[in-house]
Amino acid sequence: MDRGWWWKFGLIVAVTVATVWLLIPTYVSLVVMKPSERNNLALLEEKLPAWAPPARYRLNLGLDLQGGIHMVMRVDTKTALQKRTERRGLQVARWITQDKKLGEVTVDTDPERLELTITAKDPATMDAIEKEVVTTFTDFTRVSREGGKLVLRPDESQVTRFEQEAVDQAMLVIRNRIDKWGVAELDVRKLGTDSIQISLPGRSDPEQAKELVGTTAQLEFRMVDDTNAAFFQEMLQKTPPPEGSTITVTDEEGFPQLKGPNREAMLAYVKDKVPEGREVLLECVANPLKKNECLAYRSYLVHREVPLTGESVESANANISQINEPEVNITFDAVGAREFERLTEAGVGRRMAIVLDEYVQSAPRINEKIGGGSARITMGRAGAKSFDEWFQDAQTLALVLKAGALPAPVTVGEIRQVGASLGEELIKKGSLAALVGVLMVIIFMAIYYRKSGLIADVALLLNGLLILAGLSLFNATLTLPGIAGFVLTLGVAVDANVLINERIREELDHGKTARQAVDQGYDRAFWTIFDAHVTMLIAGFILFATGTGPIRGFATTLIIGLVASLFTSIMVTRVIITYFVHGRNAQTVSV
Numbered sequence: 001m002d003r004g005w006w007w008k009f010g011l012i013v014a015v016t017v018a019t020v021w022l023l024i025p026t027y028v029s030l031v032v033m034k035p036s037e038r039n040n041l042a043l044l045e046e047k048l049p050a051w052a053p054p055a056r057y058r059l060n061l062g063l064d065l066q067g068g069i070h071m072v073m074r075v076d077t078k079t080a081l082q083k084r085t086e087r088r089g090l091q092v093a094r095w096i097t098q099d100k101k102l103g104e105v106t107v108d109t110d111p112e113r114l115e116l117t118i119t120a121k122d123p124a125t126m127d128a129i130e131k132e133v134v135t136t137f138t139d140f141t142r143v144s145r146e147g148g149k150l151v152l153r154p155d156e157s158q159v160t161r162f163e164q165e166a167v168d169q170a171m172l173v174i175r176n177r178i179d180k181w182g183v184a185e186l187d188v189r190k191l192g193t194d195s196i197q198i199s200l201p202g203r204s205d206p207e208q209a210k211e212l213v214g215t216t217a218q219l220e221f222r223m224v225d226d227t228n229a230a231f232f233q234e235m236l237q238k239t240p241p242p243e244g245s246t247i248t249v250t251d252e253e254g255f256p257q258l259k260g261p262n263r264e265a266m267l268a269y270v271k272d273k274v275p276e277g278r279e280v281l282l283e284c285v286a287n288p289l290k291k292n293e294c295l296a297y298r299s300y301l302v303h304r305e306v307p308l309t310g311e312s313v314e315s316a317n318a319n320i321s322q323i324n325e326p327e328v329n330i331t332f333d334a335v336g337a338r339e340f341e342r343l344t345e346a347g348v349g350r351r352m353a354i355v356l357d358e359y360v361q362s363a364p365r366i367n368e369k370i371g372g373g374s375a376r377i378t379m380g381r382a383g384a385k386s387f388d389e390w391f392q393d394a395q396t397l398a399l400v401l402k403a404g405a406l407p408a409p410v411t412v413g414e415i416r417q418v419g420a421s422l423g424e425e426l427i428k429k430g431s432l433a434a435l436v437g438v439l440m441v442i443i444f445m446a447i448y449y450r451k452s453g454l455i456a457d458v459a460l461l462l463n464g465l466l467i468l469a470g471l472s473l474f475n476a477t478l479t480l481p482g483i484a485g486f487v488l489t490l491g492v493a494v495d496a497n498v499l500i501n502e503r504i505r506e507e508l509d510h511g512k513t514a515r516q517a518v519d520q521g522y523d524r525a526f527w528t529i530f531d532a533h534v535t536m537l538i539a540g541f542i543l544f545a546t547g548t549g550p551i552r553g554f555a556t557t558l559i560i561g562l563v564a565s566l567f568t569s570i571m572v573t574r575v576i577i578t579y580f581v582h583g584r585n586a587q588t589v590s591v
Helices: 003-022 024-032 041-047 077-099 123-136 156-179 206-213 231-238 263-270 334-346 387-402 423-473 480-509 514-546 550-583
Strands: 068-075 105-110 115-120 140-146 149-154 187-191 195-201 219-223 248-250 257-260 278-286 294-303 313-320 326-332 352-356 359-362 374-378 410-418
Touching: 003 024, 003 423, 003 550, 024 041, 024 423, 068 156, 077 105, 077 115, 077 123, 077 149, 077 156, 115 123, 123 140, 123 149, 149 156, 156 187, 156 195, 206 410, 219 294, 219 334, 231 248, 231 257, 231 294, 257 263, 263 278, 263 294, 294 352, 294 359, 313 387, 326 334, 326 387, 423 480, 423 550, 480 514, 480 550, 514 550
Parallel strands: 278 359
Antiparallel strands: 068 195, 068 410, 105 115, 115 149, 140 149, 187 195, 219 352, 248 257, 257 294, 278 294, 313 326, 326 374, 352 359
16 A cells, blocks of 8 residues: 555544544433433533543534523613613704704603603704704604794604614624524524514523523613712611611712612612612622622612713723733724713713613723723622632623623513423434434445445444534534434435445446546546535535524534535545555455
8 A cells, every 4th residue: 555545544543533532522421421410511521531522522402302491581672762862862962052052952851752852042043953953863853843942752763663673683682692602503583573582402500591691781881970979878867778777878989878788678768869860870799709699789879861881882802901800891983982082071080880781880980081982891809709700700791792782671581491392202213213314325325336335334424423523523502403404414425425436337337447447436526526515515604604593503514514525435435445456456346
């Protein structure tokens, strides 16, 4: 045998060993472990040999095979429209008084009716104001005009479009957020007009799923009311909390705040005691010993208006600060950058609250105007949490913000753990169907093409192992349709071997020797097989680049299967046949 044959043989052996090595976690998970233990990665890691791949390289079973998490998310488009109208009112007021200098006006917002009422201090300026406003803010229409008062309302077509786009964008953001955690046969679809249904196969912990999907990442920047420094202290003196309450006043942050262990009790206590145009938000004092648990809550008195939101966030990245603390750096788009610069310029010496999902993350003091369109959330470090855990929190926050700002608040309407459709019986029947299909192909090839068919069968089995190993490498999820697709992929892989064997038969019929028939048969079939595979690979890569969820999972299986088929049909079978014909000087080819 020549040197070229030996390096090909060595490559095949190396690929085979690597394939079997990659499938060890899948074998242990599906065969050795109990069905109830399959989602326990920690237990799987313990059962794996020290030389085996990590437990994360296992082949997951889909929702129909092993169950998972079913969720229904509700998109609050009404609240989003109300907040959008309030922000538009602030923009209109600044545009009239500061940008165009058309005169002094006040803009009142009616959240329920989604109306803006513009009142001019000098009624004589209202004609010019109305003309400019209606021309510039085309997403609002004129409702009425009485003297120095102009009433505007969002255009009905814009409202309908916003509501539809809010749900569609929320679906896209949620899907992208889940896709960032790996390949999965997840299902995200619209349910009714304002809900989204999500199926997460392989998820056994509803709380973990809520943390993964339910984090809405509604980021807001609000100014803290520093003029009422003693507000909470005076409130506690005038109206003591209910007997037995543990709400107290603290100055841990350098100014008076309310502090208590119960969030609902604190919000109920301050209700109806807040000045007009203000709102009380709470900060979670995290438990350093337990993730996602608050030891206590601290209060902030903030302005109700929200001048800047996460809609303007362009990017978010986790980094390490100069004092070795995890932080999240946020970059705004052009509009957000101008608004942030304006806010910091007007608020020098005051505090700005960075609010995420109605919780104050931090409230830094503004020392100077901040230009360049960037902001920073410092995670800080305290208690028993390690540096890696704090940095992981920073990465998670950056991931949620970077996955896309949700256009409307999203709440978990329903979340439950569901079992497999038919459980173990379904898995057994699906596996039996796959085994029968593969055996029928193997028997056909062996009978019709004799020894060459048996060689093709060996390559076919290796092809199947390569596909499973590739899916395990990408941490894909196998569903019942996926089993059928796997069998179909193996059937398609046989086509290349059929084409090669038929070409060899033709060469033998033309009087060629065994060596000539094998060499010319493979050479002449190569470009036909290669062109067909490349064409399908291009389609697979397009599906992978543009698709999401099940489409992307199908594309992954297609790409892996095509590459495996090309490798086994062109290289593996040729190396084996070359050994018998060239190495053992066979005079005939059993084909």
